[in-house]
Amino acid sequence: MVISDKLQALAAEAEVALREKFDYFDKISFENTKRVLNAFSEERVAEAMFAGSCGYGYDDRGRDTLDRIYAKVFNKEAALVRHTLISGTHTLSTGLFGLLRPGDTLLSVTGKPYDTLDEVIGIKDDGNNNGSLKDFGIIYKQIDLTADGKIDINKVVETLKQETVKVVYIQRSKGYLDRPTLSVAEMNELYRAVKEVSDSYVFIDNCYGEFVETSEPDADVIAGSLIKNPGGGMAETGGYLAGSAKAIELISYRLTSVGIGSEAGCTLNTLKSMYKGFFYAPHTVAQALKTAAFAAYIFEKLGFYTNPKWNDDRYDIIQAIHMMDGDKLCAFCRGIQAGSPVDAFVTPEPWDMPGYSDAVIMAAGTFTQGASIELSADGPMKEPYIAYFQGGLTYESGKLGILYAASQVLN
Ligand SMILES: *Cc1c(COP(=O)(O)O)cnc(C)c1O
Secondary structure, eight states, X not given: OOOOHHHHHHHHHHHHHTHHHHHHHHHHHHHHHHHHHHHHHHTTOOGGGGSOOOTTOTTOHHHHHHHHHHXXXXXXXXXXXXXXXXXXXXXXXXXXXXXXXXXXXXXXXXXXXXXXXXXXXXXXXXXXXXXOTTTTTOEXXXXXXXXXXXXXXXXXXXXXXXXXXXXXXXXXXXTTSSSOOOOHHHHHHHHHHHHHHOOOEEEEEOTTTTTSSSSOOOOSEEEEETTSGGGTTTOOSOEEEEEOHHHHHHHHHHHSOTTTGGXXXXXXXXXXXXXXXXXXXXXXXXXXXHHHHHHHHHHHHTTOEEESOTTSOOSSSOEEEEOOSHHHHHHHHHHHHHTSSSSTTOOOOOBOOTTOSSOEEEEEOOSSTTOTTSSEEEEESSTTOEEEEEOOSSHHHHHHHHHHHHHHHHO
């Protein structure tokens, strides 16, 4: 792969312009590392905790301690961190089924949730008795974001005054939508407003947001995937839920079974990478943020629309770039793939992924399959052909990936 002189000059210009941003990301990473290290120290993490359990997994100190560490760092009463949560979608689904009962209402206040939840909720239910929330008699409603991408707090409060809602659902990150990502401050404001008028659970899809700010949002439940931010690029699979003791207990009954909850569930050989990943996560997230800001700078200067802009505040690790053309989107993904440590020789093609409504093209030359804290890009094959880019275990490799992607697009 050759990077033209013009692109190399642009990269040098970008790094000068981004110096203050990069310092800021490092500062956030330092603060978050301090919080993680304090929790490790207070919980007396020791080598024996990494051994893992088998069978029922009773008295697994490594598992129970990691749960407390997540709870502490995310400022919650309790947490569940499990390799048996196979993905973000499975984790969110487990949380929702844990809290909702027949006749209850689930109210999304950030518009339509992430595509893979359509089937979990039953938004696309074809009435085939498949066990979706809808199939279990749970009513789904949504309030869209305002035109400028904010939560419509007045409308949420009015709705909660008029009807009983069990779960108020927030998606923090933009996902595959072209809207701003919510800040922790904005979500905290909603949390306070909800608690003033109702006893609904506030449930946050926290995917891609962890460690981007120096605290996580207030909520009854926050949930995410360990092959994104909090796994630090080390956890090989898994998900977490953190929140109030009551909500997490209910969810633990869905995760395993009523009566067993979080007291069993063996960890096999997964604990060390989850601990190590959580330790690395603040740093890894900073690498991803630097890569995203760098990508925004390069592509803005090449004339593309980006969200966020290179000098905007960032609230998740996702960078959207409007490629405006299917061939350019594919070229972008080919460049990212070519700049990956694994499968660099592979050519990505669009395909119909389970759970997604449009064909999606993905670039992911990752050590862990599908890990989007690692350098990866994906985009649905529809107007305006947005490349959603995220990750980069190291800024150096992320920067190379972006420059390869730019080279492919320019050719
Ligand atoms: C990734 C993601 C999910 C789903 O996670 P999977 O691991 O892909 O199932 C849900 N919501 C958001 C905002 C995400 O970014």
